Amino acid sequence: MIPRFIQKQVLEALQPGRVVCLFGPRRAGKTILMEQLRDFLPEKTVQMVHGESLDVADALSSQKTTILKRFIGRSTYLFIDEAQTIPNIGVNLKLIVDTIPTVSVLISWSSTFDLRRNVGEPLVGRSRTFFLYPIAQLECRDESYLDGQNQLESRLIHGMYPQVMIAASDEEKRKNLEAIRDGYLLKDILMLDNLKDSLFVFNLLRLIAFQIGNDVSYNELAANLNVNRRTVMRYLELLEQCYILFSLHGYSRNLRSEYTKTPRYYFWDTGIRNTIISNYNAIHLRDDIGKLWENYCIAERIKMMTYRNMSMNRFFWRTYDQKEIDYVEERGGKLYGFECKWTREHASAPRAFRVSYPGSTFTVIHKNNYLDHLVGE
Secondary structure, rough: OOOOOOOHHHHHHHHOOOOOEEEOOOOOOOOHHHHHHHHHHOOOOOEEEEOHOOOOOOHOOOOOHHHHHHHHHHOOEEEEOOOOHHHOHHHHHHHHHOOOOOOOEEEOOOOOOHHHHHHHHOOOOOEEEEOOOOOOOHHHHOHHHHHHHHHHHHHHHOOOOHHHHHHHHHHHHHHHHHHHHHHHHHHHHHHHHHHHHHHHHHHHHHHHHHOOOOOOOHHHHHHHHHOOHHHHHHHHHHHHOOOOOEEEEOOOOOOOOOOOOOEEEEOOHHHHHHHHOOOOOOHHOOHHHHHHHHHHHHHHHHHHHHOOOOOOOEEEEOOOOOEEEEEEEEEEEEEEEEEEOOOOOOOOOHHHOOOOOOOOOOEEEEEOOHHHHHHOO
């Protein structure tokens, strides 16, 4: 198993009287990471439980200090996997850290749905948050250059969920992707808000999968799906909260020529995107390699910056006359533009961008230099 980049950071954050929150999609490796962290701690000091167990949920939702103390016993570490399934978990975690100050708590959580009310508000000043995505290119930094180049096509097509990456064959990778899609992702979305229409969610994801790199029209999506605009926006929000999609908005300093009305959506994992549209074709047979590469580069860039604790705002940039830059980071008062090109190694920033933002930088990410920008030092 590939070592996770945040392993040491999470371990150091485990302090008495604190709750460490590990967020990310199901099957991204949160449970495995928790088990690995347990092995670094003194034997018999860690109690690791699963939130979907009815007995566990009953005890940890009790809001009774005597029950919570009895449940934890002599453990000095409490690990709760899939804590979002436990009613009133935030209030109970506050009770634990307030009344049992010798205990360090680690929880995993598979969505950001209602996160602030359930965890954020009760644990203000008592928690530390980490995100765990599917395997990042950053976490493959120890492989040789040739191995990385040989694996790149597979990563674009099948993505980087742990169980997919370790599969022995392409056929097994596809089966694992379909199991993740059908067994976890769509079901989680429906459970979050008592939703029932999985076919609608699937059709919405298909439409988004074909529009990577393009501005999304909520009205157009609504018309295609025969629903209203608010329904589309609601489901897209849920898809982001389940770590399936993320969005970028247009960057502007109120220049009249800059377009900012509608966002663009990308998948956190290109394998999930491809399994949604059932396209596992080799790179040389695809007509969407440009979109696929753009999605991969932007997602991996965001993962890297997040894991390295580099704060930023992220956007795309374009004008009404179709001049554009795929991805823009704003950090330290400066703009960093990135264009993602699978084959072209040279391109220049649009003149309007250079003139409007003279202190900005512009970089082309292509298949021969991608490690410099998606892994870093």
